[in-house]
Amino acid sequence: MNQIRHAGTEETLESADDESRRSTQFSRFLVWIPAPLLFSCVSAFLIGSSSAATDVVIGSKKFTESYVLGEIAKRLLIDAGIPAEHRQGMGGTIILWQALRDGQIEAYPEYTGTIATEILKADSNVSLHEIRDSLEKLGIGITAPLGFNNTYALVMRRGDAHRLGVRTISDLRKYPDLKFGLTHEFLDREDGWRPLRERYALPQQNIIGIDHTLGYTALANGSIEVKDAYSTDAKIEENDLVVIEDDLQFFPKYEAVFLFRSSTRPDAIAALRRMEGRVDETRMIRLNAEAERTKDYAKAANLYFEGSARSNALDDSFPRKLARWTVRHLQLAGISLLLSIIVGIPLGIVASRGGAVGNVILGFAGVVQTVPSLALLALLVPLPFFGISLRTAIAALFLYGLLPIVRNTATGLQDIPRSLRESAVALGLDPIARLWKIYLPIASRSILSGIKTSAVINIGTATLAALIGAGGLGEPIISGLNLNDHVTILEGAIPAAVLALLVQWCFDLLDRVLIPKGLRL
């Protein structure tokens, strides 16, 4: 009898030991955070630098023609034995120019009119010679024109134009009620809508800003009646539109060229120069149409090489692309989340003490959250160290993920009953032990739910990272938006949604491991 009871006691004590070990699991979880973070940071750094060190990176703007020219350039480089990478659809003129100046890309396709007015802030009629001289001083080289002039144009449905008798832009003055849908870039450009309106004294008031590709849909279904377009745009023929004649010769010449860094390896420059004078307007329209039809820029670029040897560039299968996007997406969301945790929990601890400092911290984190994510990205791009890079995307996501963690840490700690705080003090635990062994474990449920919120937000917001060329599941979403191709959009949107659900589910599991059992009763 005695023996039996003794055995029972031993067992009880052993399992009690176990429990006390488990209860500090949350604290140990916090200790381990720096390890994966360090690893992630190193790998992020390697991703960021290795591509720049070995490959020649070509950038392109966010529209079909730029994608196609970028693909052709990449093929030319690879065929010349130069490792090359094409970062598709990185953004607008300013972003590409900035990336070129900062050395994040080596070259990208541009138009003479844009270089003159947007980049050099000069008159749109400066000669190619003057442009070359000005760029040289900035360490940037320029190829000769590729052979086509892609100027801006205003377009209408053929039926509308006939019915109203509109042939020239001057004719538009007679119809003040026409609805214009213009791209945001055109609305803001120095050589865009405002001077055009002045030059022609256009009376229309009904002007909306709309994405270039969506604008064609809006035009087709009658939501708008006039939009801006590029003269080599394949959609003009495809949608049975007419170009309204620029009778006052307002639009400058937009001859396609490649800009490159003067420091680019000479054989790469030579490869780019092989495009000079080789692409006329008919050919460009054909390439653009092929890209839009097949939804595949590489295939369209192949047309350029008709007759030449088949590219050794790899044809990516969907599963491989999906894997690449997902890995990058998880990298973006994961690294930024770890940073948010490492910074957010200590800030939350400080904020939980209240006072001016606490209010400043919670206020700052709250304000960051109110900045639209797109604007936050745009604000970070011009800063030194950031630019068009993975770093920028991670920094923006990190700032976004901060608030839920800071706030939940602070409230979790503040909600600990006074009797428990005082018990910890009265026992004679020193402040660090109180925090580590008592306060943080008791607040663990709240802290973990903050981390979960951040993770889910980050997975969603990380799709925007593709806008600045950081990749991830946003890549198909944005190029799908650009091509007006719903299937491509879904190729990114569905995995992103699934990923968010999976992350949520993983965190629910993690709750069971990390929240001490005594708090889950």
Added chain:
Amino acid sequence: MSALVKLEEVSKRYGDAIALHPTNLSIESGKTTVLIGPSGCGKSTLLRLVIGLIESDSGSIELNGNPITPDNINALRRRIGYVIQEGGLFPHLTTRANVVLMARHIGKSEEEARNRLLELCDLTRLSQNLLPRYPLELSGGQRQRVSLMRALMLSPELLLLDEPLGALDPLVRASLQEDLKKIFTRLGQTVLFVTHDLAEAIYFADAIVLMNEGRIVQKGTITDLRERPADPFVSEFINAQRGVASV
């Protein structure tokens, strides 16, 4: 009889409200001193000053001849046990982990902690089967026993009890009162006990300290208070609770 704790001219105010007027008090070694008085009379304030949960505005407090300062308070707290009405057990730790927390923190061996734990189970009559349970799985009376075990773990010189039985139902309360008194006697423990219940005070006290509006009104035995009241308030307080006091 030597004084384990000595308060000299200790006072505390919160803004304009005076919680404790300058006060002198000695707590005798090996005795149970009970602080009693109506709500807000300053009895809990006094207790919290001793354990350093609040800092006094003036005066000095000595424990065993050592003045309590912000520098040594944390070390001194480990020589003082503290039990409150809510128990103050950490919900994320098991009974066992709650009790051995400090012992392990200051580096006592697992074996030493385990032996002391078993001793305390005996002393407080807590079943060892409850050791792996979490506080939420215990009854109110069991929680207070565990809280007492935690307070006694490091064999403190002084035990502070702030209405430890206030939240319990009468039957549990009576049985715990009995156990507590036995424990104090067996350990020769110096106790400072706060209650608002006169019957409880009489049951435990070697000396009763009656407080009102931030002042000590009278210190003495219950006989002193009954027969030689220092102030009309003393009689008033005792008569208000005569139902039990006359038992």
